[in-house]
Amino acid sequence: MSPFSAEFLGTALLIVLGDGVVANVALARTHGHGGGLMAITAGWAAAVFVAVYAVASTSGAHLNPAVTLALALRGKFLWQDVPSYMCAQLLxxxxxxxxxxxAYRRQFDATADPATVRGVFCTAPAIRDLGSNFLTEAIATCVFVLGVLQIAAPTHGLGALDALPVALLVLAIGLSLGGPTGYAINPARDLGPRLAHAILPLRGKGDSDWGYAWVPIAGPLVGATAAALLHGALFGG
Structure with missing residues (x-):
């Protein structure tokens, strides 16, 4: 398997499990309906664990343009490979x-609220203030990427043994910093599903909120850049 294929597969698996738990909790007439924040954060952490473990040996399991950018900025990933990794992650x-x-077509049809339907695919702020929302995403991603850079430091990429600490890091961020924006911390995780929401024939889906879409793209990329600079200042190399 090529690194491009591994990034594609790993990110697809991440979203199937991550957005899948959101669908189970949020949509009408599921067995997990109303499971709450803990179910969602635990589900996303498990999704990260499985996805990283599945492809770590092939691609380094970035699964996130913010991670790819940070590793390139730290000189631990080739810039020439950045576009292909990001494209694979988005796809x-x-x-x-x-x-x-x-998997949830009937449940989507049974859910009347367009915002709930959209929320399965992509993030939205609890209080809409684009400047504050951007800052929250940047801070959460900076914390996440700093952790990933330290976890990946010995190998310049995530290995299978790194899957658990990265998953725990995602769980901690979800519980601590996820409240204001839903902690995208990954431009592909938000943009790819948002595009799917816009294209798929969902019943009564409403708009895809493109006015907010730049926040979970720009915030994580800025946060990742800050993390790379801070990591270089603290640890050198």
Whole structure:
């Protein structure tokens, strides 16, 4: 398997499991309906664990343009490979969201609230203040990427043994910093499914909130850049 294929597969798996738990908790007439924040954060942490473990040996399991950018800025990943990794991550996220829709089609049809339907695919702020929302995403991603850079430091990429600490890091961020924006901390995780929401024939889905879409893209990329600079200042190399 090529690194591109591994990034595609890993990100698709991440979204199938991550957006899948959101669908199970949020949509009407599921066995997990109303499971709450803990179910969602635990589900996303498990999704990260499985996805990282599945492809770590092939691609380093970035699964996130913010991680790819930070590793390139730290000189631990080739800039020439950045576009292909990011494209694979975005495509994988789109396909993963489409698979979730196929699995939950009847539940999507049974859910009347367009915001709930959209929320399965992509993030939205609890209080809409784009400047504050951007800052929250940047801070959460900076914390996440700093942790990933330290976890990946010995190998310049995530290995299978790193899957558990990265998953625990995602769980901690979700519980601590996830409240204001839903902690995208990953541009592909938000943009790929948002594109799927816009394209798929969802009943009564409403708009895809493109006015907010830049926040979970720009915030994580800025946060990742800050993390790379801070990591270099603290640890050198």
């Amino acid at each position: 994988g996220a789109f396909v993963g969201a489409t698979i979730v829709w196929l």
